[in-house]
Amino acid sequence: MTASVTLSGLRIEYGHHVAIDGLDLSIREGEFVVLLGPSGCGKSTLLNAIAGLEPVAGGRIEIGGADMTRALPKDRGIGMVFQSYALYPHMSVERNLSFALASAGRPKREIAQRVADVAGMLQLTPYLKRKPAALSGGQRQRVAIGRALVREAAVFLFDEPLSNLDAKLRNDLRVEIKKLHQRIASTMIYVTHDQVEAMTLGDRIAVMKGGEIQQFDTPEEIYHRPANRFVAEFMGAPMMNFLEGRIEGRSFLWQGQRLDLSGYGFRTAPQDGPAVLGLRPEHVHTTGPADGGTALAAQITLVEPMGPETVLWAETGGETLRIRAAGDIHAEPGQAAALAFDMPRAALFDAATGERL
Amino acid sequence: MTLFKTDGARARWSMPLLALGPSWAIVLFCYLGTVILTFRISLTSSGMIPNGDYVGLAQYRKLLGSSRWETSFGNMLTFGAFFLAGALLVGTALAVALDRGVRGEAVFRTIFLYPQALSFIVTGLVWQWLMNPALGIQAAVQGWGWTGFSFDWPYDRGMAIYAVVLAGVWQASGVVMVLMLAGLRGIDRDIWRAARVDGISTWRTYAFLVLPQLGGMLATSVVLLSVGVIKVYDLVVALTGGGPGTASDVPAKFIMDYLFGRQNIALASAASIALLVTVLAVFVPFHYAAALRRRAREGAR
CATH class of the missing domain: 3.40.50.300 (P-loop containing nucleotide triphosphate hydrolases)
Known part of the structure; x- marks a missing residue:
């Protein structure tokens, strides 16, 4: 029934x-x-x-x-x-x-x-x-x-x-x-x-x-x-990373970096102004600029091995980001890393209302 | 080999001894000692003061042949049965009524518990007035025109003990109510929600799901009330004086009368021992059965 x-x-x-x-x-x-x-x-x-x-x-x-x-x-x-x-x-x-x-x-x-x-x-x-x-x-x-x-x-x-x-x-x-x-x-x-x-x-x-x-x-x-x-x-553990910046044209400006938004599926046509970029820990990579994304210099502050995966905490420009990395990665606190963001899979929120853009 | 070998061993023995010693002394000398003393006196022909003239079981034969003892003992059983049943029923009913969420619950709770704060002497006197045909309920109702109305239990040989029951229930129901209410409040609220989803009516939920879980509270109530049954004395003295004649006499009053009034402490002692044996005959099998049940339950786990 x-x-x-x-x-x-x-x-x-x-x-x-x-x-x-x-x-x-x-x-x-x-x-x-x-x-x-x-x-x-x-x-x-x-x-x-x-x-x-x-x-x-x-x-x-x-x-x-x-x-x-x-x-x-x-x-x-x-x-x-x-x-x-x-x-x-x-x-x-x-x-x-x-x-x-x-x-x-x-x-x-x-x-x-x-x-x-x-x-x-x-x-x-x-x-x-x-x-x-x-x-x-x-x-x-x-x-x-x-x-x-x-x-x-x-x-x-x-x-x-x-x-x-x-x-x-x-x-x-x-x-x-x-x-x-x-x-x-x-x-x-x-x-x-x-x-x-x-x-x-x-x-x-x-x-x-x-x-x-x-x-x-x-x-x-x-x-x-x-x-x-x-x-x-x-939803999601470790929690999503939130970066507060601005939308300008087809880019997201954050800490002097210009992140490309051309692959992002906006709900409505974007307007320039303050916004929040949400990045899941698995959408932040430590692979460097080789895959074409923007590379950011960061420093690893904490390593949490979980078995199948390792959670890295990395600091860049005063922000701490959570990164989901492979379980067999070898990382030490204090080590430098280059980060790349998977921008098409990110989420953009209105800075004031928190609604998805 | 000495018992106290080291400081550690001495501490292990002396601390519990120090802690438990006084209470063991009280149990041994005051309770067991007086029981033995009473038993010895019951074997003598003592009158006003104890003597050493042993007469065997003569006092017990006299006791069992006494119609007043027979009445007293029978009254204790009648009082016990009706008092227990009455107080449990009324107390539980009051608790359930309050549990349904009445307005001003705290006020009712206080009112229902209030009689417990009174001495049995006061309760006895109050109910003696209420049941006095000349100035109590009977006079009032007859005054309103119902001239055939009669309510004079303390003065009726057949009903006098029920007058004591009525006053006892009035006094003791509050305690049962408080215990049962505490038990009802301790029931998981989800049980009620589950019962509502299952479509079980309110009274069936109480009867089959909630009250059966209050076994502990029920046992506590029964023990408290039973103690009251054994030592019921002041209520009878204040309410009926054991009368009319000896119609509402109880064992405790029988004992007190022979101890201090009739100066026959040997017979009074025999009656005390008889009462003790009766209590043991009820409670020992009860406890044994409870212990067996507990062991069976632990075995199943």
């Missing part, structure tokens, strides 16, 4: 504080959408509103084409997974999975069948008789996912489900959630503040800040063509 989710003009208030004002979001059937943003950006509020756990002050929520703005959570055809798992601690895994169905008065045989199916799908069958306290964190979260699955919902909502797990389990479960989505093809809406989860899981990512969606697009677009400076800063 699957359904589209459409939010239009959504408004959420806490007393006099407006958390979300006039938000629109359209999610296709079977899509995996990640709501991403720093804490307090309204992503969990938005998820709770879709679930019906947060009252809506204005606007409309449609699930599968039907108006669900005022519907009870149970009538919305949703399943939800919580950060704290929210398992019923005194019940066995089996009871945890079956309780909602039993409460709804479903026939015993149907319940047993569905619990068995879900337990098999999530490899929980050996643990059915155990209490949650006797499970590991990853198993607990699988039970929480299972509890959402048995209800055969059309839309699954995940509220930071992996934040309480350690790094390795987080990776394992992330893969499991992705496989699960491929298998059941239900619509999934997933809240996280972790950009790796967002990039790897999402068909599309909605980057949020201050109750507003900054950009809603595929992970590739969000990473390579960020809509504004906030999205550019929030």
Whole structure:
């Protein structure tokens, strides 16, 4: 089962504080959408509103084409997974999975069948008789996912489900959630503040800040063509480099250097004036002028070997740039380097508004 | 080989001894010592002061043959059952009501807990007035014209112990409420959200998901209330005086009467020991079962 989710003009208030004002979001059937943003950006509020756990002050929520703005959570055809798992601690895994169905008065045989199916799908069958306290964190979260699955919902909502797990389990479960989505093809809406989860899981990512969606697009677009400076800063580790300079004609002037913008895809015809050039660390090269780019003299100040790659911190003209270099590079702090920028893949932002140019 | 070989070894032994010594001394001499002393006296024919005239189990035979002891003991069981059930039910109901988010929760919480600040003597007196047919609730309701109304439990042989139960529940419910409310507030809010998404009604959520998680709070409440049941004395003295006759007598009052009023400390001692044995007979298996359960749970992990 699957359904589209459409939010239009959504408004959420806490007393006099407006958390979300006039938000629109359209999610296709079977899509995996990640709501991403720093804490307090309204992503969990938005998820709770879709679930019906947060009252809506204005606007409309449609699930599968039907108006669900005022519907009870149970009538919305949703399943939800919580950060704290929210398992019923005194019940066995089996009871945890079956309780909602039993409460709804479903026939015993149907319940047993569905619990068995879900337990098999999530490899929980050996643990059915155990209490949650006797499970590991990853198993607990699988039970929480299972509890959402048995209800055969059309839309699954995940509220930071992996934040309480350690790094390795987080990776394992992330893969499991992705496989699960491929298998059941239900619509999934997933809240996280972790950009790796967002990039790897999402068909599309909605980057949020201050109750507003900054950009809603595929992970590739969000990473390579960020809509504004906030999205550019929030996505990517190490962070994008920002150089403050001026646009003049077809060039970007920075620290007396004239960087060629002829390969840059402007959204509108560029105007001369102050601007910010954003460069991903992988778009700064230490290869020198051989590839035709402009070479800048710099000094390496810090070397962070990561294994597959090495992050170099280099200083030039009073600015420190982050550079992603090959894992086998031999660099020492204090060493001189010549830098070249991959200008066609850079991002230019308006100096005042931060919007992409 | 000496026990205290080095300074380090001495420190290892002396510090815990110093810390635990006083409390062990109190346990040994004050609690166990007096229990043994009481047991010895119960085997004698002592009257006003203890004597060394051992008469075997004669006092126990006398005790078990006494109809007043039988009434006292039965009353303790009746009081215990209704007081425990009543205070737990009322206290939990109040806690759930406050947990639903009423306006002015702090005010209600204080009001409900207030009786606990009163002495049982005060509670007993207040309820004696309230249930006094001449000036309490009965007089008031009859004054409004319902002349057939009757509410005189402390003066009714069959109902006197329930008057004590009523006053006890009134006094103790607040504590249960506070404990249960603390427990309810400790429940993960996501449990409630999960239950709402699952479409489980509010009362089912309380009954099957929330209250079963409050086992610890429930156990604490039961222990606190049970202690009150064993030592219920002042409430009875203030409310009914054990009457009419001995209709609402309780073991503690029986013991006090024979100790100081009737100057038969041997019989009073026998009654004390009988009470102690009763308590042990209830709590020892209870604790044993709890320990077994705990071990089983740890084994499963």
